[in-house]
Structure formats: C-alpha cells, structure tokens
C-alpha cells in the first residue's frame with residue numbers, strides 16, 4: 001500500500017460521500033460477507049487482510065501438482081447463510097448438497113468383523129425421516145436405538161433460549177437421558193465431534209441442542225450434506241475476490257492492521273504499515289484474540305472475556321495412494337482413531353491414484369505429533385478400514401495442522417461470545433466465534449458478517465430492504481429469543497439487501 005492518510009472506500013477520486021466508508025478487517029468468510037453485504041447496500045468498502053489470500057481458516061495451497069485444502073469442510077442444507085454466500089459468489093454449483101442425507105458408517109472393531117451401517121433419511125416428516133435408518137442402524141443395540149429416539153425427542157423439547165442450557169454439558173445430559181457410552185460413541189459423538197469439535201462431555205448443552213435440533217430435528221432435509229468439489233480456495237479466495245471486485249470493494253491483501261483508534265471526528269482510523277485509513281464504520285472480522293488486541297479501550301464492557309474463549313484443534317491427514325482404495329466420496333469410522341475419510345482426488349487435480357483426507361477433530365492428542373508418528377499411527381488404521389490400501393503404494397503422506405481451528409464449545413462459552421455491536425459507535429465485531437448461536441462453522445462466520453453489516457447499516461441510516469433478509473427468519477425460528485444475536489430489531493428494519501438472497505424475487 002502507498003504511504004499517507006486517506007479515507008476508506010473505493011478511492012478512485014476521493015469523493016466518496018461522508019457516512020459511507022467502511023473498513024472491514026479480516027478476509028475470512030465473516031469479513032468477506034460483511035464487505036459484500038455493505039457494498040451491496042451502497043457503502044464504499046475497503047477490506048484488509050493480513051495474509052496473501054482470502055478465505056481465512058478455509059483455504060487451499062499447492063503441494064507439487066496437488067491443490068490441497070487445509071482441512072476438509074462440509075456444510076448442511078440448514079446452513080442457509082453459507083448457502084446464500086455460495087450463491088452470492090456464484091459458487092453454489094461447485095459445492096452441491098447430497099439429494100438426501102446419507103452417511104456410510106463403518107465399524108472396524110466388532111468381534112464379528114467390519115460392519116457398514118448408514119445414517120440416512122427418508123422423505124417423511126420429522127422425526128420419522130430418520131426412523132427407518134435408526135431402526136436398522138447396526139452399530140447400536142435394539143435397546144440403545146429405542147433410548148436414542150427418546151433422547152432425541154427430549155432434545156427436541158429443549159428451549160434454546162433458556163440460558164441454563166449453556167451451563168450444562170451435553171455428556172451429562174445424555175447420561176441422564178439413558179444414553180450408553182456406546183450410543184454416545186456411535187451416534188451422538190459421531191455427529192457432534194465433527195460439527196462441534198468437542199466430545200459430548202466437553203460441549204455446552206446449548207450448542208449441542210442447537211446443532212441436533214437444527215440439523216436433525218427441524219426439517220427432514222436439514223442435514224443433507226454439501227461439500228466443495230473444487231479446492232476451497234477456488235470458492236473462498238478466487239470467486240469471493242471476483243464478487244468483491246465487481247461489488248466495488250477495494251481489497252488489500254498482505255495488509256495487517258496494527259491498530260484501530262477513534263479519529264476524534266466521530267470516525268475511525270485504521271493503521272496499516274505506512275498508512276492510516278479513515279472510515280465511519282469498522283468491522284473487526286478477525287479471531288477473538290486479534291479482536292481483543294485491536295479493540296479500543298471501552299469498546300466492550302469486559303473485553304477479557306474474549307481471551308476466555310478457548311480454542312480447539314483439527315488435524316487433517318492426507319494420503320495419496322497409487323490406486324483407488326475407497327469407492328465412496330466419504331465415510332465415517334468407528335472403532336479406530338480415524339474419524340471421517342474423504343476422497344479428494346478430483347478436487348485436488350490428482351490424475352492417477354486416489355487422494356484421501358482424514359478429518360480428525362478434537363485433535364488435542366495428535367496436533368503436535370511428528371509426521372512420522374502420525375504416519376505410523378494412521379496408515380495401519382487405514383489398512384483396517386479400507387482393505388484395498390494393503391496392496392496399494394503410498395505415494396505421498398502429509399498433514400495439515402490447525403491448532404486454533406474453532407472456538408471450544410465448552411459449557412459457559414455462550415456468555416463469553418459478544419454480539420456484533422460494541423459500545424463504540426461505528427465499530428462492529430464479526431467472526432464465527434461471535435454470538436450467532438452456531439458453533440464455529442462457515443455458517444456462523446457468514447451469519448456474523450451479515451449481522452455486523454446489518455448493525456452498521458442500521459446505524460448509518462442506510463435504506464432497509466423492502467423484505468427482511470431470509471436469514472433473519474431462519475435465525476428466529478432456530479433461536480426465537482436469542483437477544484445476543486445481532487440481526488435487526490424489528491421486521492422492517494432487519495436484514496441486509498443481499499443480492500440473490502432466498503427472500504428476494
């Protein structure tokens with residue numbers, strides 16, 4: 001960037017009208033969303049990202065001829081905000097959803113040998129849509145299956161607006177509702193570990209109930225799984241950048257923000273190396289620790305709470321075989337340290353053989369292990385899981401480590417997560433870790449970006465869209481009284497004019 005002092009926004013002639021400049025700090029999904037939402041509403045936006053790419057925690061890199069994702073990412077049909085985001089950047093076709101939820105679950109630790117089960121849905125109303133699948137799920141005893149249905153119905157009855165839920169842990173609740181250790185392993189943690197990045201004992205009942213209610217007990221199609229058939233960078237970096245460019249957002253990569261300060265004229269100064277950018281609105285869409293460092297004094301009542309939000313690691317183990325060893329696009333595993341295995345061959349550009357990525361959540365035990373130790377641990381496990389690997393040659397083996405992949409969804413985390421508004425006028429927070437009601441997901445990141453943009457537009461007095469943005473309705477139905485959310489206050493005031501949003505037409 002050049003040196004000097006200037007206003008944010010598209011700086012072609014420096015004549016952007018006052019009251020319409022926003023700087024968004026952080027080019028992850030939250031920041032890109034906030035920038036798009038503000039620009040779509042007519043605000044001049046500068047997006048500042050410290051790294052040489054957009055996409056934050058969901059990105060790709062090159063390794064020889066392969067394009068590798070730092071971690072396998074999936075989303076569900078109920079992720080309405082992330083689905084909007086995909087549409088907005090013209091990428092929905094590149095990350096399609098299953099027609100119907102169908103998860104192969106392979107147990108390799110049964111005395112009688114390997115056994116494949118499936119979690120899938122029928123076209124029946126909730127909760128019958130899962131009835132047949134649960135009734136025939138071979139990884140649970142008959143008694144466990146019956147008790148699972150009873151617990152699911154009890155979960156469905158929980159009031160997500162009850163703050164007491166966040167003080168309890170999901171594991172104790174499951175035990176109190178008759179769930180055996182096996183039911184937790186083969187069902188509740190199978191889903192929960194992948195979506196929450198914590199085992200039931202370490203998870204807030206509030207967040208767990210939100211995930212299971214929204215994903216499995218709201219709409220029959222809610223848990224249909226979607227994932228990118230191209231590298232994540234194609235979506236979150238290249239196509240996001242194209243959308244930002246055509247919306248008129250000025251995007252600066254490799255531009256790390258050093259501080260944010262009140263400029264004395266009712267606006268904000270944003271310091272980057274060699275320069276200060278002035279703006280009326282600043283959205284901090286950075287991780288919680290960085291937000292803590294950048295927040296001016298007095299912007300939050302208890303900023304130290306941000307530092308109390310824990311983090312949790314995810315490890316991805318990448319193995320390239322010289323031949324095809326897995327016939328399905330993905331599977332979940334039981335009775336082995338391997339959790340979920342995805343076929344990445346096509347997305348990575350591999351021309352010969354097969355490339356598998358093992359997505360290992362709750363990876364505290366593995367995250368600092370040397371590659372050699374991980375190789376020794378996981379290759380034999382893959383031989384147990386996928387017999388065809390026994391004759392295959394390993395062409396490449398490497399790992400990607402994300403030590404702070406998500407915030408830890410521990411009991412009590414709910415009261416630590418701030419909303420989009422701060423006490424400082426014109427300064428907003430976004431990020432998957434803010435108070436969206438969702439665990440640390442792409443959905444939470446996009447929702448937070450919409451929430452921050454919405455709060456900013458409301459304060460700027462920007463015209464509201466005729467129709468409330470559909471996310472608002474979706475959020476209300478999931479969290480009817482969640483006052484920590486930052487979508488607007490009343491229907492005609494809510495939502496951001498997001499092009500291509502499902503409520504438009």
Ligand SMILES: Cc1cc2nc3c(=O)[nH]c(=O)nc-3n(C[C@H](O)[C@H](O)[C@H](O)COP(=O)(O)OP(=O)(O)OC[C@H]3O[C@@H](n4cnc5c(N)ncnc54)[C@H](O)[C@@H]3O)c2cc1C
Nearest residue numbers: 026028029030050056057071073074257431432441442445
């Ligand atoms: C391995 C892995 C697997 C995952 N799997 C899934 C999944 O299957 N499904 C799912 O929904 N979610 C998944 N997630 C979570 C999901 O990726 C995140 O929740 C989401 O991407 C967070 O987006 P964000 O914008 O809130 O934050 P981030 O992605 O952290 O973005 C913050 C950005 O701010 C930038 N920044 C920080 N400080 C500054 C500064 N001072 N100046 C300028 N820029 C700055 C950072 O460089 C970064 O780009 C996974 C995450 C990981 C790591």
